[in-house]
Amino acid sequence: MYSDDQVERIFAALGYARRIKTDSFGELDYPRPEVWDFHRSKARIKVALAPARTSKSYAGAWDMVGDILNFDRPEKNLIVGPDYDKASKEFNYVADALVHRRDEAKKKYGLVIPEPAQYYNTPKTGRMQIVWPWGAELHAKSAAHFSSVIGESWGVALLSETCELGPEIFYRALRTRCRRFIMPTTPGLKGMWVKTLYERSNEIGEKDVEVFRFPPEANPTYDMERFKAELRRVGDKDPFFREQFLGEWVFYGGRVFPMFQPDPVERVTRWQIRGGGIAGGEGRVCIDMDPLEIPESWKRVAGADFGFRDKTVYLWGAVAPDGTVIIYDEYYTAQRSIREHAEAIWAKMRANGTRRIDDCVREPKGQALQIAHDFSREYGLWSRPATSADRLSSRLHMQAYLENRPEDGCPSLRIIKKQCPNLVRELLNLHYEDEDPETRREGKTETWRGEDHAIDAARYLLSTRPSPRHKVDEVDQYWNSLDSLKRNRRRLASQYSQIGWTRPGGWNGPA
Numbered sequence: 001m002y003s004d005d006q007v008e009r010i011f012a013a014l015g016y017a018r019r020i021k022t023d024s025f026g027e028l029d030y031p032r033p034e035v036w037d038f039h040r041s042k043a044r045i046k047v048a049l050a051p052a053r054t055s056k057s058y059a060g061a062w063d064m065v066g067d068i069l070n071f072d073r074p075e076k077n078l079i080v081g082p083d084y085d086k087a088s089k090e091f092n093y094v095a096d097a098l099v100h101r102r103d104e105a106k107k108k109y110g111l112v113i114p115e116p117a118q119y120y121n122t123p124k125t126g127r128m129q130i131v132w133p134w135g136a137e138l139h140a141k142s143a144a145h146f147s148s149v150i151g152e153s154w155g156v157a158l159l160s161e162t163c164e165l166g167p168e169i170f171y172r173a174l175r176t177r178c179r180r181f182i183m184p185t186t187p188g189l190k191g192m193w194v195k196t197l198y199e200r201s202n203e204i205g206e207k208d209v210e211v212f213r214f215p216p217e218a219n220p221t222y223d224m225e226r227f228k229a230e231l232r233r234v235g236d237k238d239p240f241f242r243e244q245f246l247g248e249w250v251f252y253g254g255r256v257f258p259m260f261q262p263d264p265v266e267r268v269t270r271w272q273i274r275g276g277g278i279a280g281g282e283g284r285v286c287i288d289m290d291p292l293e294i295p296e297s298w299k300r301v302a303g304a305d306f307g308f309r310d311k312t313v314y315l316w317g318a319v320a321p322d323g324t325v326i327i328y329d330e331y332y333t334a335q336r337s338i339r340e341h342a343e344a345i346w347a348k349m350r351a352n353g354t355r356r357i358d359d360c361v362r363e364p365k366g367q368a369l370q371i372a373h374d375f376s377r378e379y380g381l382w383s384r385p386a387t388s389a390d391r392l393s394s395r396l397h398m399q400a401y402l403e404n405r406p407e408d409g410c411p412s413l414r415i416i417k418k419q420c421p422n423l424v425r426e427l428l429n430l431h432y433e434d435e436d437p438e439t440r441r442e443g444k445t446e447t448w449r450g451e452d453h454a455i456d457a458a459r460y461l462l463s464t465r466p467s468p469r470h471k472v473d474e475v476d477q478y479w480n481s482l483d484s485l486k487r488n489r490r491r492l493a494s495q496y497s498q499i500g501w502t503r504p505g506g507w508n509g510p511a
């Protein structure tokens with residue numbers, strides 16, 4: 001490989017490294033220091049996380065140039081984008097540098113780059129490749145044609161608009177087949193896997209993933225006047241501005257639950273009841289506390305979503321005197337036997353201090369019916385079917401719990417974030433299959449993309465509760481009716497072909 005000094009000389013010969021006079025920033029050297037740090041990094045996976053229009057794709061394409069010009073180690077290199085048109089952007093940057101600037105580089109700096117042996121650039125037919133005489137190759141492919149990416153080994157893989165690509169491109173197709181990765185992207189809804197990738201690497205101390213953030217001046221032609229005008233118009237709290245102009249993870253567009261934000265987290269040391277409500281929180285859904293700190297006298301509810309290949313999820317919730325629901329723990333595992341699930345759920349209940357479940361709701365039909373029957377009959381995990389699993393109505397019901405109440409500015413749903421990481425992740429990442437609101441029609445069946453197993457369990461759990469716009473006497477009426485339901489549990493269990501039982505002392509489970 002080339003040294004940093006050699007790479008800088010190659011960049012200068014090809015017209016990439018130069019001094020530029022700009023309208024917004026005056027005269028400056030390009031690339032900027034932040035971009036040079038990106039090029040000099042030796043990390044296997046380099047993520048250029050930046051606002052839109054800050055030259056991240058341009059810098060990502062140029063980062064491949066040194067690898068392609070390595071005559072001693074010719075490799076096949078790849079650019080993969082959501083479609084051929086987007087992949088062609090970085091492909092054209094490389095082609096401009098190593099095909100169209102050859103004569104200028106030779107004349108001014110004496111850098112000789114042989115003419116390509118093959119050069120095809122037709123995005124409409126999906127044929128974009130360059131083959132050089134020393135054996136190096138560059139191919140551009142579309143993630144829409146997943147099979148064309150699988151099965152080959154690559155030197156460098158550039159993932160164009162990484163957050164628009166699904167994780168399967170990285171994990172299934174390329175992760176073990178590439179020497180290194182370049183990931184230029186603006187934060188986006190589908191990019192949770194990118195965020196998880198580098199955060200996990202930081203947590204365990206791995207150095208193979210590095211993240212670089214580019215400022216606006218990374219692009220000499222960046223429109224600062226538009227930036228300032230947009231800032232004045234919407235302010236720096238607007239989610240679109242934060243994502244597109246500041247490069248922050250917001251996950252707002254097309255989300256099923258756009259009002260859910262996991263940060264900041266409120267530390268709760270004890271529950272103070274004021275005027276029938278919970279004091280503190282300032283509208284924050286996610287809280288930090290120990291489930292054992294929740295008063296034992298509060299009603300306990302649960303939601304269950306059964307599966308084998310998919311995840312089996314069990315969520316525990318507590319209901320405060322003002323009607324606020326606190327989801328305080330989760331069980332989230334796949335491909336286990338019913339016995340293994342049951343034993344793990346009971347173990348979790350012992351750990352989080354749950355002595356009873358007043359009401360547990362599951363999916364009303366399908367595979368869940370037989371699994372729930374087995375859970376109840378053999379392991380004492382009683383549940384009843386939800387009155388409706390309709391996505392639209394249950395989503396609206398759940399959204400009402402996420403919204404702040406006008407009387408105190410607090411939501412009616414709280415989640416202990418550290419205990420329920422999968423529920424938080426799914427709420428952030430779940431989005432509509434059709435993200436264009438103009439083509440979505442009211443009454444059309446809602447189709448979601450992303451994992452929703454914990455969300456389904458949360459929808460069932462909240463179906464045990466009335467609307468958060470209730471009055472206090474309605475809450476009392478609800479629990480009075482629930483007491484009646486518990487008294488008739490054996491009759492209802494028989495009606496649903498289940499047998500529920502309760503051990504003495506309120507511990508309704510096996511010893």
